[in-house]
Amino acid sequence: MTDPNGEEPVQVDLSTYEEPPPPVDVVKADEAEAFERQIRGRQEWVRTALAVGAFMSLVVILLVLLIAAIGEITSDNIDKISTVVVTPLTGIVGTIIGFYFAEKRGGGN
Numbered sequence: 001m002t003d004p005n006g007e008e009p010v011q012v013d014l015s016t017y018e019e020p021p022p023p024v025d026v027v028k029a030d031e032a033e034a035f036e037r038q039i040r041g042r043q044e045w046v047r048t049a050l051a052v053g054a055f056m057s058l059v060v061i062l063l064v065l066l067i068a069a070i071g072e073i074t075s076d077n078i079d080k081i082s083t084v085v086v087t088p089l090t091g092i093v094g095t096i097i098g099f100y101f102a103e104k105r106g107g108g109n
Contacts, residue, residue, distance in 0.1 A: 051100040054093045061085060 065086070069078050 006072050014037075033068045047103060051097050058089055058093045061089060 065078060065081060068081075069075070073081075
């Protein structure tokens, strides 16, 4: 039997079974461990940057309030500013730094 072009069709033998190749996305154990170390190093850097940045923002705001207290802002306004800004920021910074040191102590697991 030939097709309209005059060529013989290809015969496929379906009676045999061939093992499929392994998936492409399989990662060897050594490569996975190296990747894990690389990610841990980046995570550590980001955690450190966040903790230092949050702490420095708290220090800067406290310094601004201290300079404002010496200047022309009244103590009543400073009390309001510290209630609205410093209190929540102190809680946020404490949470970030607590998480940072808990991750350092626990090894991130």
